[in-house]
Amino acid sequence: AINKLSHRFPFEKGDVVITTLMEHHSNDLPWRDKAQVVRIYSDEKSPINPKLLQDALEKSQGRCKLVVVTGASNVTGLINPIYDLAKIAHQYGAQILVDAAQLAPHRKITMGKRGEEQSIDYLALSGHKMYAPFGSGALIGWPEIFEQGEPEYKGGGAVKFVSRDEIVWKEPPEKEEAGSPNVVGVVALAMAAKNLQAFGMDRVADHEAKLAYKLVEGMQGIPGIEFIGPETYNPEVRVGVIAFNVKGLHHAKTAAILSCEFGIAVRNGCFCAQPYLKQLLHFTDEQSEWLKNKIKNDEEVELPGAVRASFGVYNTLEEVDVFIEALEKIARGDYQGTYVPDPERGDYWPKEFKPDYQEFFNF
Numbered sequence: 001a002i003n004k005l006s007h008r009f010p011f012e013k014g015d016v017v018i019t020t021l022m023e024h025h026s027n028d029l030p031w032r033d034k035a036q037v038v039r040i041y042s043d044e045k046s047p048i049n050p051k052l053l054q055d056a057l058e059k060s061q062g063r064c065k066l067v068v069v070t071g072a073s074n075v076t077g078l079i080n081p082i083y084d085l086a087k088i089a090h091q092y093g094a095q096i097l098v099d100a101a102q103l104a105p106h107r108k109i110t111m112g113k114r115g116e117e118q119s120i121d122y123l124a125l126s127g128h129k130m131y132a133p134f135g136s137g138a139l140i141g142w143p144e145i146f147e148q149g150e151p152e153y154k155g156g157g158a159v160k161f162v163s164r165d166e167i168v169w170k171e172p173p174e175k176e177e178a179g180s181p182n183v184v185g186v187v188a189l190a191m192a193a194k195n196l197q198a199f200g201m202d203r204v205a206d207h208e209a210k211l212a213y214k215l216v217e218g219m220q221g222i223p224g225i226e227f228i229g230p231e232t233y234n235p236e237v238r239v240g241v242i243a244f245n246v247k248g249l250h251h252a253k254t255a256a257i258l259s260c261e262f263g264i265a266v267r268n269g270c271f272c273a274q275p276y277l278k279q280l281l282h283f284t285d286e287q288s289e290w291l292k293n294k295i296k297n298d299e300e301v302e303l304p305g306a307v308r309a310s311f312g313v314y315n316t317l318e319e320v321d322v323f324i325e326a327l328e329k330i331a332r333g334d335y336q337g338t339y340v341p342d343p344e345r346g347d348y349w350p351k352e353f354k355p356d357y358q359e360f361f362n363f
């Protein structure tokens with residue numbers, strides 16, 4: 001969805017896209033070859049301060065037509081003040097895209113009406129984050145830029161008329177949806193959104209806040225837990241996403257112990273947000289350069305990163321207890337296996353245990 005907007009947005013030479021250092025690669029890489037990218041950033045414990053956007057827009061002297069920000073970070077869970085940012089963007093004649101992949105499953109979003117100063121011009125979201133299967137997502141926004149010009153992908157379903165020399169395109173969105181559509185994915189995404197709405201986004205947020213308060217409080221009491229990002233939970237500015245490391249343990253090892261000995265699934269690594277992670281881990285430019293060269297030369301290297309605990313609507317307070325207990329044990333070295341790195345996959349595995357994938361996935 002974000003690539004689509006980046007391809008079709010009418011950039012001109014010298015244009016600037018203002019974004020943040022908190023972005024998932026999905027809302028960073030698509031802009032790099034389209035415009036000059038300017039990144040704003042508050043600090044590791046706070047969402048973006050709108051004043052920073054105002055300063056950046058002032059500096060860009062009218063060359064910024066689009067501001068692109070994440071609604072909530074998939075690393076720290078910090079929620080950006082999207083309506084305030086929208087208002088400022090509009091005051092400077094720019095539009096705003098909100099990457100809502102992480103925000104939409106956790107909070108109600110109001111895009112607003114055309115002409116409203118706080119309205120969101122474009123919103124991108126991802127089906128699999130909203131309890132729909134992988135492979136569907138949405139770009140919601142004003143159609144004008146898609147009415148002009150040619151679609152990025154061309155093919156069946158996008159046209160009204162074709163001769164040997166001429167094409168008459170359909171109106172957007174069909175014009176932008178060439179090829180056989182992912183019907184099942186789209187229906188599932190719509191149903192997932194309806195179900196979330198029926199359950200109530202305020203209830204989702206309340207439930208998540210109870211879990212996250214308990215988790216963060218429990219983690220604060222464990223010696224050796226290093227929070228990545230804020231050390232506290234405040235549902236006003238944070239969704240239930242908590243990144244951390246256990247002192248002295250590689251993130252992949254912590255994740256492997258949680259998985260193999262406690263049956264708890266977490267994500268570990270850089271969460272497709274390497275510039276943000278480097279900032280949060282206080283990586284220097286020299287360290288970054290060293291790592292880049294190691295990776296480019298295919299040399300063995302332990303990748304930096306963190307562990308991330310995050311909540312879905314199905315999680316319970318009892319599960320938080322189990323998680324805290326597991327972390328307490330891991331932090332004091334009370335686990336069974338001898339974990340060794342698997343350089344090919346970047347994971348750790350206990351020496352004593354070899355999963356037989358054929359048993360589960362017989363392709």
Ligand SMILES: Cc1ncc(COP(=O)(O)O)c(C=O)c1O
Binds near residue numbers: 125
């Ligand atoms: C904040 C954020 N933006 C974008 C994405 C990418 O979404 P997708 O997996 O649908 O490309 C993710 C998913 O990990 C995300 O967390």
